[in-house]
Amino acid sequence: MDRSQYTRRSLLGGVAGLGVTAMAGCSGLLESQAVGEPPVVEERPNAVYYPTHVEGMEMIGMTDAGDRQIGLMYSYAHRFWTMDVGDTARVSAGDADAHLMASVWDPDTGQVLPVRSGLSVTIERDGQTVDERTPWTMLSQNMGFHYGDNVSLDGNGTYTVTVEAGGLGIDRLGAFADRFAEPVTAEFEWEFSRGQRSEISFQQLDGAGDPGALEPMEMKMPLSVAPAREDLPGRIVGTGETGDATFVVAVTDRGGEPYLAVAPRTPYNRYVLPAMSLSATLTREGEAVLDDSLSAAIDPELGYHYGSAVDGVDSGDELTIAVDSVPQVARHEGYETAFLSMPDVELTVE
């Protein structure tokens, strides 16, 4: 792909060359996302696509928090899409100062914990609360699952950001069974200046709208990558595709009983797809041997998945996985048209 690359500072240089009149409105212009973010691509596929631009990201910090690690980072404020009733709702950057992101992971396995925890963020300056919110659960092409939102600050300065992650409200399996139950808190010092923010890389992409995805960002912290099909434990009984996502289905052992695990992932980057409601019907010789909703769960080997106990899975069984609710995570650009219409996945057990 041909990427015309520039930082906002180099853009500033270009604008300055236009003369004094241009400069008069320049700082406002450059602070706004109108310049930073090109218009959304008009013809977007109902699939994962290359966004109009890629933004870098600045690490604020990484720290231990009880039995988890929490990382905090920021970038330019930018548009994203939340899940509305039967649709998505576009959220514009407005006059926010930054897009603040948090990630929570298991320090032992490096597994990102893309799960319900009611994570909240408080931003303070000189003891005064500047902002307090429950950021959205989000999916971005260069980072995968994270918690994020656009925030407005009180100018340049030193902020204290407190991240509170609650206990995980989903099934925890294997070595995770006794972990992540308690709320944890992490505190970060954030030296914010608009000048420094403008140093964050910003590249427009030529192939915007084409099917594909940005490369995962190289980071010091782990990303929410699902295990490769061949790395999943147990027996792989099939793979299906729906709404541009891939579902890998495995049968493993849980407490001595067979366990059906469905592990959905994004194309290209293989990120896990959280916050879905799935149900499964397993039919053997015309009789349903399983017909139940699947529970979201996290396991050191399976990763984030949806599963259910099952009496057994035989070769030739017909398996239908229904997507009752598509991933209820907010999406960064390039993911907002994918994973929305997700017909049943039907497969014959291998």
Next chain:
Amino acid sequence: MQPTQRGVSRREFVKAAVAIGGSAALSACLERESPDLATGDPSSVPDRQHAWNEALPRDDHGNVRIPRHHALLLVEYSETGVPDDDARETVEAAFRSLERAYPWSNEGLLFTAGYSPAYFDRYDADLDGVALPAPTALAPFEDPELDEPDAVLHLASDYGSVVLGAEQALMGERSTLNGVDVSGFGEVFDRVDKRTGFVGDGLPAEHQDVDGIPDDEPVDEDAPLFMGFESGFEKNQASEGGVTIESGPFAGGTTQHLSKIRLHLDQWYNQDSRSQRVAKMFCPAHAEDDRVEGVGENLGDDNQVGDCVDDIEADAGSHGIVGHAQKSARARDENDTPVLLRRDFDSTDDGAAGVHFLSLQSSIADFVATRAAMNGSDVSEESSVGTRLNNGILQYMTVQRRGNYLVPPRSSRALPRPSP
């Protein structure tokens, strides 16, 4: 907020005066807001302290309209040990003098006195016939400070000046009120905290210049509360009889839960669509079918989420969103009646948008059950609904403080013994 020609709107001024307190503020307040009120008659005040509804107006749909201005005084008994009869008489005399000064109505003064578990711990004997647990956190994601003053006084009137005057009378800062000689608590109580607020059409819009609300004044002029929707629908409230303790020495009383909640409405107003707000406040079907007009006055005397309740698991599964009212409506008694009588109001205390969530119920257990229904953990754990995201309005609030109180019947409202 639209400033008047005097620079500050009258209502804004009254709100500021209630918040600031002080006799200077009050006299200025009384000058601007000078209701011509009759005096009151203690013999006409009901036996139940919480019997307010008969004295309150109703809107066109029959919904009770609680007073517009409120203050909560948290007070500590100034001595160690148990109060004596002198203290009891002083407190009762103070309450009686308020009843003489103002009529028992929205234009006059309505008030209650409630007592905490910490207060009853002063006594060796157990509280008789009422379970009054100490407050606790009620969700895995909250960590509130627990209020344990001895008592809380709830003062309410459509006139801020009346609320402020009543407070000053109780605190011994004035000796006449509405032309009536009044006496206060003397040395019996020390005020340890004060919270103020308001509810009613227009008031939230006038007071939206605070932390927690976007700067572009998004709160609807017609909204009675900051979140922009009607609340307190007649059919979604318990009756006063329903929240009354029926037997034992405190028969005729009730229990009160009071929480202090910070609102964070940046996402609500800047990011959520109208459809998301309706779905999260009421239920997804209300959003899909566009059932809520404006602030929701078209709903009449019922938020009409009854039909949504049965769909809650389906909504959770298919939409990944469940509504606040939809979840809360699940907490009903055996007669399918709501168990809470909400008398909550908004606040700008600490310069931030907030709610003083005051609810009455015959037992604190009813509040705990309703809050559990509102948490929706049962729904979110089996679906794509988040712990707080897309789970009613949990995302937009932080519970900062919680307290539980017994509101005795009027006959034992002054420093009650555990078995009066």
